[in-house]
Amino acid sequence: MFERIFIVGAITNSPTDRTALYSVLAETCRSYAKQVSSPLDSIEFPGSNEELYNHVIGWAFTADVLVAEASMPSTGAGMEIQEACRNHIPIIVVAETGSTISSLVLGVPDLRALIYYENLEQLRQMLREELARLQVR
Numbered sequence: 001m002f003e004r005i006f007i008v009g010a011i012t013n014s015p016t017d018r019t020a021l022y023s024v025l026a027e028t029c030r031s032y033a034k035q036v037s038s039p040l041d042s043i044e045f046p047g048s049n050e051e052l053y054n055h056v057i058g059w060a061f062t063a064d065v066l067v068a069e070a071s072m073p074s075t076g077a078g079m080e081i082q083e084a085c086r087n088h089i090p091i092i093v094v095a096e097t098g099s100t101i102s103s104l105v106l107g108v109p110d111l112r113a114l115i116y117y118e119n120l121e122q123l124r125q126m127l128r129e130e131l132a133r134l135q136v137r
Helices: 019-029 039-043 049-062 075-086 120-135
Strands: 002-008 033-037 065-069 091-096 111-117
Touching: 002 019, 002 049, 002 075, 002 120, 019 033, 019 039, 019 065, 019 120, 049 075, 065 075, 065 120, 075 091, 091 120, 111 120
Parallel strands: 002 033, 002 065, 065 091, 091 111
Antiparallel strands: none
């Protein structure tokens, strides 16, 4: 079991409510890690912007795995992915089928899997498979 999995993705300018998506990601990851943090935690964070920055960058730097939901561009998620790269943390990118993902994200050296999904149940299953695969490495 991993100690920490960090889930990142668009929050600020998302045109749709992504609560169900992030809930599925967090629920799935909780079967593989003692601690899970997701964008839902950032939304509910009670501190200042500076405190939030320190909190999420700390997670990005200390996680065992980073799961990046990349269906829509996010400056913050890109920053979190970069911090994970600095510490050679394995990264799993997930995105809705048909999404265009930044070439920089696709080129990160620690990218372990790219998952395109049609629906949340398919995402759940495919993410389980990748997390299980990472555990045996």
